Amino acid sequence: MAKEKKTTEVEKDVAQDAPKGPFVHQLKVHLVGGQEYTLNEVTNSQDIPANVVAFINAWREKKDVWHSPNNDPHFGVRVKDVSLYEYRVGVPAPAKEDEAK
Numbered sequence: 001m002a003k004e005k006k007t008t009e010v011e012k013d014v015a016q017d018a019p020k021g022p023f024v025h026q027l028k029v030h031l032v033g034g035q036e037y038t039l040n041e042v043t044n045s046q047d048i049p050a051n052v053v054a055f056i057n058a059w060r061e062k063k064d065v066w067h068s069p070n071n072d073p074h075f076g077v078r079v080k081d082v083s084l085y086e087y088r089v090g091v092p093a094p095a096k097e098d099e100a101k
Contacts, residue, residue: 021045024092027052029077030084037077039069046089059085 021044028038041049055067058079068076 019046019091022092023089025049025052026086026088026090027055028086028088029082030086031077031081032083033081041069042092048087048089052087055079056085056087 022042023044023046025041025043025048026038027041028036030036041052043049051067051069058065058067059082062080064078064080066076067079
């Protein structure tokens with residue numbers, strides 16, 4: 001026999017207040033020479049993407065490795081050249097048609 005899961009009113013409120021996807025994950029890197037790059041990734045989860053975790057770990061350990069999102073051979077950054085990074089996650093802005101309604 002299957003057990004029914006009973007949720008409390010607090011759990012229901014938390015579930016209703018949780019934002020729904022998609023989510024935009026933004027990683028902005030500032031290079032030593034003054035250049036900056038922004039990498040955006042859209043997912044259905046608020047969890048930090050694995051490639052961003054790998055970049056942050058390499059940056060903290062001061063590794064001399066090449067970070068390329070989605071293994072793109074034409075774009076990436078040398079982690080050792082990154083002086084600062086910013087990570088943000090958010091929900092995309094609604095389309096302008098939705099704002100008019």
